[in-house]
Each structure stands twice: as structure tokens, then as C-alpha cells.
Amino acid sequence: MKLTVRSLRKSFGDLQVLNGINLEMESGRVYCLMGPSGSGKTTLIRVLMGLETADCGDIIWENMVSALPATDTATSDSLSSDSAVSDSVALDSAASDSMASDSAVSDSAASLPVANDKAGKGNNPTGISPRFAAVFQEDRLCEAFTPVENVMLVTDRSLSAARVRAELSRLLPEESLSRPVSTLSGGMKRRTAICRALLTPYDVLFMDEPFTGLDEDTRQTVISYILEKNAGRMLLISTHQEEDVASLGAEMIRLSSH
Amino acid sequence: MKQNPHNFSAWRRPLIILFWIFIWQLAAWLIHNNIILVGPADAGLALLRLIPTGGFWLSVAHSFVKISLGFLLAFACGLALGGAAYRFPLLKEFLAPILSLLKSIPVASFVILALIWVGSRNLAVFIAFLVVFPMIYVNTIAGLQSTDPKLLEMAQIFRVPAFKKFRYIYLPALLPYLLSGCKVALGMSWKSGVAAEVIGIPDASVGERLYMSKIYLDTANLFAWTFVIIVISALFERAFLALLGGLQRKGGVAHEADRPQSA
Numbered sequence: 001m002k003l004t005v006r007s008l009r010k011s012f013g014d015l016q017v018l019n020g021i022n023l024e025m026e027s028g029r030v031y032c033l034m035g036p037s038g039s040g041k042t043t044l045i046r047v048l049m050g051l052e053t054a055d056c057g058d059i060i061w062e063n064m065v066s067a068l069p070a071t072d073t074a075t076s077d078s079l080s081s082d083s084a085v086s087d088s089v090a091l092d093s094a095a096s097d098s099m100a101s102d103s104a105v106s107d108s109a110a111s112l113p114v115a116n117d118k119a120g121k122g123n124n125p126t127g128i129s130p131r132f133a134a135v136f137q138e139d140r141l142c143e144a145f146t147p148v149e150n151v152m153l154v155t156d157r158s159l160s161a162a163r164v165r166a167e168l169s170r171l172l173p174e175e176s177l178s179r180p181v182s183t184l185s186g187g188m189k190r191r192t193a194i195c196r197a198l199l200t201p202y203d204v205l206f207m208d209e210p211f212t213g214l215d216e217d218t219r220q221t222v223i224s225y226i227l228e229k230n231a232g233r234m235l236l237i238s239t240h241q242e243e244d245v246a247s248l249g250a251e252m253i254r255l256s257s258h
Numbered sequence: 259m260k261q262n263p264h265n266f267s268a269w270r271r272p273l274i275i276l277f278w279i280f281i282w283q284l285a286a287w288l289i290h291n292n293i294i295l296v297g298p299a300d301a302g303l304a305l306l307r308l309i310p311t312g313g314f315w316l317s318v319a320h321s322f323v324k325i326s327l328g329f330l331l332a333f334a335c336g337l338a339l340g341g342a343a344y345r346f347p348l349l350k351e352f353l354a355p356i357l358s359l360l361k362s363i364p365v366a367s368f369v370i371l372a373l374i375w376v377g378s379r380n381l382a383v384f385i386a387f388l389v390v391f392p393m394i395y396v397n398t399i400a401g402l403q404s405t406d407p408k409l410l411e412m413a414q415i416f417r418v419p420a421f422k423k424f425r426y427i428y429l430p431a432l433l434p435y436l437l438s439g440c441k442v443a444l445g446m447s448w449k450s451g452v453a454a455e456v457i458g459i460p461d462a463s464v465g466e467r468l469y470m471s472k473i474y475l476d477t478a479n480l481f482a483w484t485f486v487i488i489v490i491s492a493l494f495e496r497a498f499l500a501l502l503g504g505l506q507r508k509g510g511v512a513h514e515a516d517r518p519q520s521a
Binding site: 140 | 408409411412414415416417418422426430
């Protein structure tokens with residue numbers, strides 16, 4: 001699977017956050033999104049996930065190998081052997097009412113507004129859309145529930161509680177797994193959020209500053225775990241640390257400040 | 259030697275209650291008129307005389323069933339319509355005038371209307387429903403609106419099924435509002451339900467007994483029945499709130515237990 005982003009622009013009122021972003025990404029590779037605070041890393045990730053509408057530009061998913069048809073939410077494993085393949089899906093981020101006259105419009109035949117594509121699921125003419133997983137800038141965990149319950153919230157029924165517990169125990173102390181998330185430390189919550197993203201079926205994983213609050217040893221453990229679990233899929237990580245690029249064996253995408 | 263502060267705090271509340279009971283008894287002695295005010299001793303004796311009679315339990319059961327039924331129906335309807343109004347804002351706007359009307363019309367007006375419409379037999383059900391429904395409806399909408407939008411975004415990205423989304427994201431946000439709404443509504447349902455019975459005088463009801471106490475100027479019985487209403491109302495409130503409070507954690511544990519245990 002390949003992602004091509006062309007001339008992507010996004011502004012909030014008068015503030016231009018993304019100003020003509022161009023990038024290409026492929027499955028099986030890790031990308032580190034770098035840039036100073038306020039350079040638009042989070043906004044770019046949110047636009048790619050379909051949580052924000054871009055003002056103009058193209059987001060094109062090509063040669064998509066997806067775990068499931070767009071209408072099916074119950075998959076046991078992404079990249080399964082019977083997965084469906086589409087030639088090209090183009091998602092044109094220029095919504096009809098926001099198409100700027102100076103925008104670079106894709107000449108792709110199948111173009112759809114990103115705003116209508118609910119997290120990659122929606123008006124896709126091929127019936128296939130990439131399935132996303134995410135580690136958000138905030139942990140976004142259900143605080144009253146345990147780490148095991150939080151992970152099982154997003155996994156399908158084929159993944160047993162024992163398996164989830166075993167996976168979590170690779171990143172978290174065993175005794176923390178039965179406690180409500182609200183009682184865990186910031187670092188433990190972060191690792192729970194990372195584990196949750198990696199154990200859900202997905203085609204593309206977005207991680208927004210996932211290593212915040214982790215000490216150096218834990219950081220290395222988490223990086224190894226991410227690389228092991230993500231194998232073969234597309235991963236975009238936003239980070240401030242240059243050394244993460246080497247640790248992850250990633251390609252760097254640098255955003256400049258405005 | 260220092261006194262243990264925990265021992266004092268354990269005794270403080272009963273001592274305060276005993277103090278006020280003593281003041282009540284003192285006032286009764288000073289007034290010395292059992293029509294104007296009876297003391298706790300006379301009220302207690304009246305209660306002891308009532309408890310062994312079959313009529314007492316029949317009246318308690320009658321009012322309990324009717325008022326509880328009204329409350330539970332209002333709870334179910336308030337929850338369902340509140341949920342629907344949250345989902346469909348047009349429905350919320352559509353129901354807004356009715357809700358304003360329900361909240362502002364005096365209970366006494368409703369009671370008289372209800373006597374014409376449904377008769378005295380199911381009066382308490384109707385009145386408890388009308389008083390409780392707006393509280394549950396409003397709190398349901400407020401609770402659902404307090405749901406963390408960031409968690410909803412997370413659920414959208416991970417394609418969390420609707421049922422799980424309700425159990426893990428909406429329900430924890432909704433429950434505090436529902437609990438606080440129910441605390442007020444439970445007390446109000448008994449106050450308004452019994453008041454309606456006093457006006458409508460349905461046979462074998464607590465309201466009818468209160469009415470008789472008024473007719474015969476039997477203040478001791480009035481106090482005894484009032485005490486009974488407070489106790490039943492408090493017990494029902496505690497049982498219902500405990501049930502609601504236990505719902506959230508029970509749901510989470512059951513979810514994990516549902517899964518096969520093999521890897």
C-alpha cells in the first residue's frame with residue numbers, strides 16, 4: 001500500500017497550519033514526523049486519519065491491501081491471506097465548498113472529500129479503505145477501566161483476555177493490569193495506549209509523540225515492541241527526538257515552522 | 259490521655275440526632291397538647307400499634323407499588339427519550355415545550371387533572387411519573403453531552419462497535435448525572451405520590467391514612483405514617499442508587515469474563 005499526499009493545506013481561521021504538504025509513504029516502512037512545536041505534526045496526522053478536513057490537496061491511497069471491507073468491523077488480523085486488493089483509491093481533500101482557486105487539485109479519476117471519509121471508512125467506491133490505529137497526543141483511555149479492558153474495547157473477540165494480558169505484561173507490571181487506569185502513572189497509561197493501538201487490527205498506525213513520559217530503558221523496550229508488532233504495515237510517528245529516527249530505523253519527514 | 263478522634267466522629271451523628279429528639283420531646287411536654295404536637299414517645303407508640311395490623315402493610319404495599327411503578331416507568335422513558343433527544347437534536351427541540359410545561363405546572367393541578375383522566379386508583383403512578391420524568395430526561399441529556407469528545411474520536415478511529423461505545427464511553431459519563439438526578443427524583447416521587455394520594459384518597463393507601471389522621475386530628479398517627487414514608491423512601495432510594503452505582507464496574511468485569519480464556 002502506498003500513500004501519496006499532494007499540496008495539502010489546512011488552516012484554522014487565519015492561521016495556516018499546513019502549507020502545501022507533499023509526501024509519499026509505503027507499507028512496511030516507518031516514518032518519523034519531525035518539526036518544532038506548532039509546525040502542524042498533529043494536524044497532519046489528524047487530516048490523514050480523517051478527523052480534520054483539509055482545505056485543499058490530495059490524499060491518495062494506492063495498491064491498497066486491506067484487512068477488511070469498509071463495512072466490516074470484525075476482523076481477526078490485518079493483512080490476512082484472503083484480503084481484498086484495490087488498484088487505487090484517491091481521496092481528494094478539497095471539499096466542494098472549500099475548494100480554493102489556487103489549490104492543487106488531483107487529476108485522479110476517483111476523488112472524494114476527506115471529510116466524508118470517517119476514519120478511512122465511508123464513501124470509497126472500491127468498498128475498501130485503510131483501517132487506522134492511533135496513539136493520540138493524549139492517552140485517551142477509559143479511566144474507570146483496567147488496561148486489559150481498555151485494550152479489549154478496541155480488539156475483536158478472537159483476541160482472548162489472557163492473550164491481551166500477556167501482551168500488556170510485556171510493557172506493564174503485572175499488578176497494574178487489574179487496576180483502573182485512573183490509578184496508573186503517566187508512563188503506564190502511555191504504554192497502555194501504545195499496546196492498545198498495536199493489538200487492534202490496522203493497516204496504518206499513527207503515533208503522536210508516543211514516547212512522552214517514558215524513561216530511556218522503557219523507551220527502548222517500547223520501540224522494540226512497536227517494531228515487532230507493526231511488522232509489514234505503515235507507521236507514522238511524530239517525535240521531537242532525533243535519536244528515535246535511528247532507533248526505529250525510520251525515514252524522516254521534517255515539517256518546518258511557519 | 260488523648261481521646262481517639264475516630265471514636266468521637268462515630269458518636270457525633272447519633273448524639274446530634276438524640277439531641278434533636280430530646281428537643282422535640284421537650285417541646286411536646288411544654289405545649290402539652292397532642293393535637294398540635296405529639297412527642298417522639300407518642301409517635302413511636304402509634305407506630306408500634308400500626309405495625310401489627312394487616313391494614314398497615316396493605317397500605318404500605320399499595321403506595322410502594324404505585325409510586326415505584328411511576329418512578330420506574332419515568333426512569334425508563336426519561337432514559338430512552340433523553341438518549342433519543344441527544345442523538346436527534348430536532349426531537350429535543352420538539353419535546354422542549356412539553357418539558358417546560360411539565361416542570362412549571364403545579365403538582366396539585368396535575369392531581370386534579372389525573373383524577374379526571376385516570377381516577378384515583380392509579381393516581382400515584384401518574385403523578386410520580388410526571389414529576390420524575392423531566393428530571394431523568396434532563397439529566398440523561400446532560401450526562402450524554404458530558405461525554406469526552408476525545409474518547410469518541412478514539413472510538414471512531416478504532417471502529418468501536420456501538421454497544422461497547424455505550425458501555426465504556428457513554429455510560430461512565432452518564433452515570434454520575436443519572437445518580438444525581440435519581441437522588442432528587444426518588445425523594446420527589448414519594449413526596450408528590452403521597453400528596454396526590456392525600457388529595458385523591460385512593461382506597462388502602464398511605465395517602466388515605468394520612469387523610470384520615472387529618473380528619474380525626476390524630477397527630478400521633480400522622481407522625482407515625484410520616485416516619486413510615488421516610489423509611490420506605492430512603493430504603494427504595496438506597497437500593498436503587500446501589501444498583502445504578504454497581505452498574506459501571508460490573509459491566510467492565512463481565513466484558514473481560516465474557517472472552518475465551520485461552521490465548
